[in-house]
Amino acid sequence: MKIDILAIGAHPDDVELGCGGTIAKLISEGKTCAIIDLTKGELGTRGTEHTRKTEAENAAAILGVTARENLGFKDGFLVNSEEYQLEIVKIIRKYRPEIVLSNAIDDRHPDHAKASKLVSDACFLSGLIKIKTQLNGSDQEAWRPKHIFNYIQWKNIEPEFVIDISEHLDQKLKACAAYKTQFYNADSAEPITPIATKDFFESLTYRAQDLGRLSGVTYAEGFTSEKLIALKNFDGIVL
Incomplete structure (x- = not known):
């Protein structure tokens, strides 16, 4: 399956x-796009890995990903190990993206920066022909994405470029709101977390x-x- 964009997130x-x-x-x-979540977000204070799975499916449908x-x-304990690298290599070789979008290079949650480095290393290794991987019993060909871009999360990292999403902000917000257990809900009895406040969603x-x-x-x-x-x-370029 060949897609244009592979978007990867720790959670x-x-x-x-x-x-x-x-x-x-x-x-x-x-363009065609697929999303890869590295963990199930099982350590999240609110909701469960099962509610998170349903929410992720609903969000994917809203965005229209392939x-x-x-x-x-393992949520909270991402490591840049050979095991994890090879699993991501298999995914990269499966989807053969031109561009990979990945977690912020520095952030409040330690998994985010770890995921950024893990994905970067896996993208490089995926292009090495002497690394052999298989998917469903078939040998995979080497593939290296042309670009890796890191999105911005909790911290205000200065971007090196921006994408105009003026006509698609509402769609983004609907996809985020699909995570009903994670974000602001005045009727929820679950604990308040930094991302479950009204201010965060408005941000x-x-x-x-x-x-x-x-x-x-x-x-x-x-x-x-x-x-x-x-x-x-x-x-x-927008002039």
Whole structure:
């Protein structure tokens, strides 16, 4: 299965929060996208891994992604191990993406930065022909994505570029709101967490609005890049 964009998150909801608008926009433009969750988010204070699974499926349907998988790594204890790297290599070789979107390079939750490095290393290793992997009994061919871009999460990391999501913010917010156990709900009796406040959910809009203000659009999502980006020309730049 060949897709254009592979979005990876340490936990179900990371992708929606960090780059849900970008995914929605790319899909509307005819690109194909799959989401990979590394863990089930089983250590989350609110909800369960089972409610999280249903919520992730609902969010994926809202965004319109081609596929969503969960690798079942251990929540809270992500390690950059050979075992985890090879599982991600298998996924990269399965979907053969041109671009990988991954967790923030530095963040409040330790799994996020760990996932960023883990995914980066796996993307490199996936391109080595002497690393042999199989999927469903068949040998996989080496594949290395052309770009790895890291979305922004809790911390206000300065982006190296932004994507205009002005027409897709509502779709992003609906996908995030699909995680009913995780975010603000005035009727919920579950413990309040930093991401379960009204202010946090509202921050998804005002962060996008602020990045839009700085870049001359209405709403935007920011990314960092592992390598210097070259433009063929100035087409596509918002002037």
